Amino acid sequence: MLDSFANKFRGVVLAAVVLLLSAVFALQFGGPQAEGCASGGQGGALAKVYGTKISQSEYHAAYTLAGGESYPDDRAKESKLEQMVLYGLIERTLLARQAREVGFDVEDEAVLARAAEDGVLHLSMSVNASPMLPRSGPQRFDFKDKDGKFSKDNLKNFIQYRLRRSMLEFTRSQVEETLAQKMRDTVTANVAVAPGEVWDAFVREKESVQLEYVRFSKAYYQQQVTPTAAELSAFITANQVAVDAEYEKNKARYTGLEKQVHARHILIKVDGAATDEDKAEKRKIIDGLLVRARAGEDFAKLATDNSEDVGSAKVGGDLGFNPRGRMVAEFDDAQFKLKVGEISDVVQSTFGFHIIKAEAIREGDVPLDEAKRELAESLYKDKKAAELAKAAAGDLLAKAQANSALALEDALRSSLGLPVPVEGAEPADEKKDPLAPEVRQTRPFGRGDTAIPGPLDSTPLVSAGYKLTEAAPLGTTPIQLGDDLFVYKLSSRASADKAAFTAEEQERLRGALVRRKQAEVLDAYVSELLDRAVAEKKVLIDEPAFEAVVGASNQPAS
DSSP: HHHHHTTTTTHHHHHHHHHHHHHHHHTOOOOOOHHHHHTTTTSSSEEEEEEEEEHHHHHHHHHHHHHHGOOHHHHHHHHTTHHHHHHHHHHHHHHHHHHHHTTTOOOOHHHHHHHHHHHHEEEEOOOOOTTTTOOOEEEEEOOBOSSOOOOOHHHHHHHIIIIIIHHHHHHHHHHHHHHHHHHHHHHHOOOOOOOOHHHHHHHHOOOOEEEEEEEEOOHHHTTTTTOHHHHHHHHHHHHHHHHHHHHHHHHHGGEEEEEEEEEEEEEEEEEOOOHHHHHHHHHHHHHHHHHHHHHHOHHHHHHHHSSSSSHTTTTEEEEEEETSSSHHHHHHHHHHHHHHOOBOEEEHHHEEEEEEEEEEEEEEOOOOHHHHHHHHHHHHHHHHHHHHHHHHHHHHHHHHHHHHHHHHHHHHHHHHHHOOOOTTTTOHHHOOTSSSSEEEEEOOOOSSOOOOOSSOOOOOHHHHHHHOOOSSOSSSEEEEEEEEEEEEEEEEEEOOGGOOOHHHHHHHHHHHHHHHHHHHHHHHHHHHHHHHHHTTTEEEOOOHHHHHHHHTTOOOOO
């Protein structure tokens, strides 16, 4: 076989290298020990695909080729590296099987020659792998010596010590990899992109829209809703089924509770870099508020008028019921020492100075009527807040539509009953609630981008934004994203410039589109192969064995 192998390749040097490598491998790896390793000498099969075994040693070699040893643990876990390597081997086996069925063949000698001549080895990664992971296909490795020449010793050591493979194992594995790649190339060979698709991609990339918008947050309006006892009772009577259902859904929140404190607080913030003089001034303010609170002034009103925790100040400093550990340690220690109705001394935390009042304490099972009333209040606030947000958004839109030349900021101030600021005048010193309606601006975004940062799906706003024009820049109706409503207006729009649609740009975009389409076609093909094999029960994974292998690889080195 060695003679025929050498004769297949041009050049005396390459033939000599191959002969030398083959001789070394025969000495280092040949014989019965190589065969034993190839059949799973380092452990049993992790998976079987149409009867073909994927051994632990095969998995370890594939993991090494994918660079798995250099991945940080958190990144490997996030990208499911171990699972993607194993499924890459399963998919490789399916593809190689198909390649043989359509008549492809790869000679063992060709695999070794490619490694010796070009340093090219093949690897497989699942089609479902994250973009952070390497792609399936040929990968270059450096087997050169310090003089820049191919070193058979470097290749031998890489296979023996890095991959922990015998010559037979390495050759068989690379034959399977090469066959799988031939099948990938065949499946994706006819993928093409029409000229119109390239232009559309250029437009999507270069065209952008920027919006002004006002967000009407339901959470903001919830702070403004405080039902009377009569209103809440009437709501419960009218919505008994909904209240009962809400209790069943949240029953665990009201049974078997650890001790909880319902607290209000007043906060005077102290910056971490504040001077001693600043701290002393803040301390005088909080001490004065403590005197007033203990003298009998309404604590909730004191919080609303003076607390610098803007969110809770809107609701009289109310923090609701909280178990131990939810607040910072200093605050927690103080609130859990209080009796109902008691007001704390001044408490210092990383946020500044607090005064805390305990409104109620509960533990164990909350009485049914009390629990349902609390849940009913939440439902009531949700309903009323949604109504208030809708009314406020509608009012702003009406004022903006009535005067198309009016800036959105001025329309908002008018809808809120605020005076339009006089140019050059000092702005009023107003407490700013981060949830309050205000005019904000998106960054320029494309059709496939996100307009509003955060967990919201802003796709409807993106779509609506692209329908706006300079002649009609205002959205005709508020858009709901999550629980919140948005009134929006076109700020600017950039269009694709045909002059910039150069041949180089076209080639760049065409290449990207082809690669994306090829990935989609290959994904669909491999998924079909895998689904069929699973349905026929021809793919078997030894989950305990695989978990054991992954667990062992994650153990720190001793």
